Amino acid sequence: MISRRAFLSTLLASFLICLSWFNFTSDAFALGGPQPPLNQPAPQFTLPTNTGDGEVSLSDYRGKWVVLYFYPKDFTSGCTLEARRFQQDLAKYLNRNVQILGVSADDVDSHAEFCDSEGLKFPLLADTDGTVSQAYGSWMGFISLRHTYIIDSKGVLREKFLGVRPAIHSEEVLARLDELQSA
Template sequence: MNSRRIFLNTLFASFFALITWLSITPSAAALGGKLPTVNQSAPEFTLPTNTGDGEVSLSDYRGKWVVLYFYPQDFTSGCTLEARRFQQDLPKYLDKNTQIIGVSADSVDSHAKFCDSEKLKFPLLADIDGKVSKAYGSWIGFVSMRHTFIVDAQGVLRETFTGINPAIHSSEVLVRLNELQAAS
């Protein structure tokens, strides 16, 4: 029994190492499908949220900028680090009239536990069947890839990030958000 548990833990760790590698490898974008086109309307969606308030649609945020980030799984090291950085910088985003939204294939319950554990104050959406992740070119088999999109207040996709380093990603997004908002 002990050797079986070690084997399963090793298998699980290897799987998520592969997913992490795919998420930060530039060529991984091709694996997830076609990314939506910058300067075109962002793909619309409606998904259930961790807050228990039903569903959230991208159109709910018209009039605000949106940072929409896709990630593989709640409670994994890279995903936790990325979420913590977005939470740490949340006041800066709010000052820029910007909503952070996270999306993965995890359940609403998993998202609720993750938000409670990490004290996240932005919504995480449950894309269990990967439909929205596919629309954003961010789906690989059964998990979302680590991609981020900046959507302007009119619902137009303004930036796409692939090859993400979770430790510094929020800072990179803030820099680009500042540039985009200054230019608009």
């Protein structure tokens, strides 16, 4: 039997996840807070990862492009679909010198189970207190919103996607990477 508190928490999380599906493209109306500016250094971070390597920092990927995607919760339908699409296209990202990093408020153990369950070969980072999600304007009190950021090989934030659609998002990111890398 599920407790009333757990039920209400799940209901609220579901509502917020549904809200994050809307594509709020204006920073003034973006859920989660102010967005970091484009063409400026991306907010730095260090977070624990599911890979068993301890912590991962954005600076670890200098010289590579980074797709930093925030998502609400491991094992939910939209988040699973989004992760599967990134995994399905992983070779395309690697060929473009791009590292995918997923971030949510779930802990390292949840991320490890999610990666094992879905065969994910890219790191998921545990932002359990929401500090990094807040720095990227992707925090909704207790979950990360579905936002994605492209960071170039010098650590500069080059693109942001707010309120993404999981089924087609990886294709959108790859198309935008092609434009940015050929400019």
